[in-house]
Amino acid sequence: MFPSAAEITLLHNSICQALSEPRRILILYALHERPTHVTALAEQLDIPQPTVSRHLRVLRQQGLVQTERQGAAVLYTLTEPRLIEVLDLMRDIMRDTLAHKMSVVA
Secondary structure, three states: OOHHHHHHHHHHHHHHHHOOOOHHHHHHHHHHHOOEHHHHHOOOHOOOHHHHHHHHHHHOOOOOOEEEEOOOOOEEEEOOHHHHHHHHHHHHHHHHHHHHHHHHHH
């Protein structure tokens, strides 16, 4: 079934814009491995903690990550693991497209 323009706009506004920043995608992959605190994410990804916090806020606002308070700390988790499956599929398409382009050039 062909999606409506309204549905595509909602998809773009709720998910695609959240994924438009590469560091947010890295954060999602890290959270897919295990729920993590912002400080550990910053260290793992070598991104300043305030930047990670800012990206987590966007991902949380869009419902892609959720939080759980553990005492004074906040644990972040991936809300929907299927998102990683979609990202992996997009990476496969990217690799196939690049391989095709390279074979045309050669």
